[in-house]
Amino acid sequence: MTEMDPAVGAPVAEPALAEHHAASRRNPDAQQVLSVENLRMYFPVKTSGIIRRTVGHVQAVDGVSFQVPAGGSLGLVGESGCGKSTTGRLITRLLRPTGGRIDFDGRDIAQLSQRELLPLRREIQMIFQDPATSLNPRHTVGAIVGAPLQIHKVLPKDKIIPRVQELLEIVGLNPEHYNRYPHEFSGGQRQRIGIARALTLQPKLLVADEPVSALDVSIQAQVINLLQDVQNEFGIGFLFIAHDLAVVRHFCPEVAVMYLGKIVEIADRETLYLRPHHPYTQALLSAVPDVKQAAIGGRRERIRLEGDVPSPILPPSGCRFRTRCAIAQEICAKVEPPLLQIAPRHKVACHFAGELGHAPKEPVTMKVCGVDAHGAPVPGEVPDVQLNEPGFSDRWMDLKTGQLTGA
Ligand SMILES: Nc1ncnc2c1ncn2[C@@H]1O[C@H](COP(=O)(O)OP(=O)(O)OP(=O)(O)O)[C@@H](O)[C@H]1O
Numbered sequence: 238m239t240e241m242d243p244a245v246g247a248p249v250a251e252p253a254l255a256e257h258h259a260a261s262r263r264n265p266d267a268q269q270v271l272s273v274e275n276l277r278m279y280f281p282v283k284t285s286g287i288i289r290r291t292v293g294h295v296q297a298v299d300g301v302s303f304q305v306p307a308g309g310s311l312g313l314v315g316e317s318g319c320g321k322s323t324t325g326r327l328i329t330r331l332l333r334p335t336g337g338r339i340d341f342d343g344r345d346i347a348q349l350s351q352r353e354l355l356p357l358r359r360e361i362q363m364i365f366q367d368p369a370t371s372l373n374p375r376h377t378v379g380a381i382v383g384a385p386l387q388i389h390k391v392l393p394k395d396k397i398i399p400r401v402q403e404l405l406e407i408v409g410l411n412p413e414h415y416n417r418y419p420h421e422f423s424g425g426q427r428q429r430i431g432i433a434r435a436l437t438l439q440p441k442l443l444v445a446d447e448p449v450s451a452l453d454v455s456i457q458a459q460v461i462n463l464l465q466d467v468q469n470e471f472g473i474g475f476l477f478i479a480h481d482l483a484v485v486r487h488f489c490p491e492v493a494v495m496y497l498g499k500i501v502e503i504a505d506r507e508t509l510y511l512r513p514h515h516p517y518t519q520a521l522l523s524a525v526p527d528v529k530q531a532a533i534g535g536r537r538e539r540i541r542l543e544g545d546v547p548s549p550i551l552p553p554s555g556c557r558f559r560t561r562c563a564i565a566q567e568i569c570a571k572v573e574p575p576l577l578q579i580a581p582r583h584k585v586a587c588h589f590a591g592e593l594g595h596a597p598k599e600p601v602t603m604k605v606c607g608v609d610a611h612g613a614p615v616p617g618e619v620p621d622v623q624l625n626e627p628g629f630s631d632r633w634m635d636l637k638t639g640q641l642t643g644a
Contacts, residue, residue, distance in 0.1 A: 258462050263490035263505065267306035269340075270442050270474040271328065272627045276301045276337035276347075278323050282550060296549045297323040299498035300337070302576070302627040305442065308468065310475035312485030314521070315495035318546055321478045324495070325444040328476065329363045330354050342441060359389055362435040366447035368427035372419040378405070378430055379415035385437040404433040407470075408463060425456035429463065436467065442474045449484060461488055483525045486510060491582065494518045497557040498549055500576060504583040514579065514590040514636075516562050517542075555612075556588065564589050564596045571612030574602050575624035578633035581644060590636065601636055 279294035298320045305311045313321050326332045328339055330346060339347040346357060365371040372381055382404055383397040392400055402412035408429040410422075419427055428448060435443055445464065449457040465488060468475060479485050485492055486506065493503040494517065502515040513519050520540040542561050547553055553560050559569040568588050576586040579601075588600035599610050607619045620641055623630040632643040 258465050258487070260487050260506075261310060261465060261468070261490055264306065264309060267309050269304040269628065270307040270342060271305040271476070272338075272340040273304070273324075273328065274302045274338040274340070274627050275625065276324065276327060276339065277335045278320075278327055278332060279335045293550050296498050296552060298327065298334075299552075300625060301495070301498070301500055302625055303493050303500065303503060304628045305474045305476050307441065307474050308472035310468065310477050310489045310491075312489030312492035313476060313478045313495060314480065314482050314485055314492060316521075316546060317480060318549070319495045320498045320549070321480070321495055322446055325363065325446045325476065325478050328442075329361050329444050330357070331363075359385075359391075359438040360440050361442045361444070362438065362440040364428075364431050364435050364443060364445040364448045367451045368424065368431045369419070369451075371431055372427060372434075374419055377416050377418055378410075378422075381419070381430060382415070382433045382437055385434065389438060391438065400437075401433075404436055405430075407436065407467070408433045423456075424452050425460060428452060428456075428460050432460075432463065432467065436471070439471065440473060442476070444476045444478070446478045447480065448477075450479070450481075457484070464488065481525075482510070482521055486525075494521065497546060497552055499557060499586065500584075501558060501587070502583075502585045503576070504580075504585075508580065508583045512592055514583070514585040514592060515558075515587045516540075516564055516589075516596075517558050519593045556586075558587075566600075568600050568602075568608065568610065568612035572602070572606050572608055575605060577602060577605060578623060578630055579636050580633060581631075582629050583633075584629070597636070601634070601639070604639065605634070 276298055277300060278298040279296050281291040282293040282295060283289040283291055301324060303311060313324060315321055327334045334347050337347060338345050341361065379398060379401050383401045386392050386397050386400060398415060401415050405412045405415060410426060410429050419430065422430065449460050452460060467473065477485050477489050489506065491505050492509050493500045496517050502513060502518045509518065510522065513522055520542050523538060523540040544561050547560055555571050556569040556574050559565040574586045574588045576584045578584045579590060588602045589596040590601050591597050603609060604620055605622055605624065607615055607617065609615050622632065622634060622641060632641055635642045
């Protein structure tokens with residue numbers, strides 16, 4: 238019989254993950270450890286030669302807003318090149334953003350200098366995709382995991398190795414192996430070393446950038462289970478970046494979908510996986526294997542996206558997804574759809590937001606954008622509703638009635 242995942246409300250697609258660990262749930266009382274508002278990163282494009290003139294910008298991240306609860310997790314998914322890693326690097330401040338706010342633990346860290354960031358480096362850590370390249374091959378595991386303790390002078394020298402051994406044990410490695418080198422471990426074990434290193438300074442927030450993409454499917458489940466244990470044990474907030482919706486499903490009670498530098502849909506897991514309202518999310522989901530569909534003899538029909546992701550140097554006008562969208566109309570080229578809240582924990586940026594096969598005939602955004610069905614401006618009152626802001630409001634737009642409603 239197909240196993241049901243109660244938190245997802247649908248059969249699980251990753252049985253190995255559900256074996257010992259229930260899907261993570263949202264704690265409605267949690268404060269936000271991270272609140273990101275209108276985050277932007279434009280990389281300059283320069284001419285070659287001696288005088289390197291800026292001739293354009295790669296709009297890698299363009300007005301992204303979301304929140305991560307303390308001790309909870311948000312998934313960030315999208316195709317390659319949509320700006321997920323850049324978002325992660327901005328939050329960990331490996332990059333300085335072009336604009337926007339990054340409120341970490343109640344303080345905006347977006348423009349802090351390297352010096353000002355030093356104490357914060359302890360609290361925000363990153364796990365990278367490829368453990369083979371993110372660990373220095375010439376350093377022992379003890380040196381790698383213990384380095385942050387030394388740099389931040391957290392412990393006296395003689396206490397470092399015992400602490401490293403403790404960390405190795407937490408991540409399921411033999412504590413006696415602290416003298417070994419990364420190449421002596423398997424891929425999954427190396428990712429465990431990366432996790433131990435990220436845990437060394439007891440961070441409040443971990444940005445996990447495709448932490449299991451380079452691993453075997455069976456090992457992926459083990460590493461995700463370990464991350465879940467670590468989260469429960471230490472109350473760490475996670476921004477979990479992945480290109481695959483199946484990977485974040487178990488770990489993240491809420492998921493944001495990115496396309497070409499923008500969030501196009503963000504929702505709680507049940508809504509996003511069962512009733513996605515953005516054509517891009519619907520297309521991504523159609524590629525996720527679904528146990529129930531397979532069991533009843535069919536699979537969700539695969540939606541093929543036409544063409545390639547456009548260049549982030551010259552993104553399409555209006556809605557960035559419109560060049561690949563099957564339901565795009567005139568308004569989509571003229572007016573950028575705002576990220577509009579349509580349910581207690583559901584936002585979508587689409588003029589024709591609706592369940593698959595039930596897109597509305599008229600744009601749902603006319604009132605909030607102050608335009609007619611063709612995207613031409615209409616003078617009148619624009620409703621006072623949150624657009625593109627982090628988190629969720631207790632007022633949203635009911636798509637059935639077109640009216641503002643609330644909890
Ligand atoms: N340092 C940089 N200079 C210029 N452009 C960059 C730089 N870093 C990233 N980009 C561009 O920004 C866009 C977003 O890249 P990013 O790596 O954030 O995407 P991604 O969704 O994480 O993709 P992937 O999964 O392949 O890493 C891409 O078009 C990329 O080429």
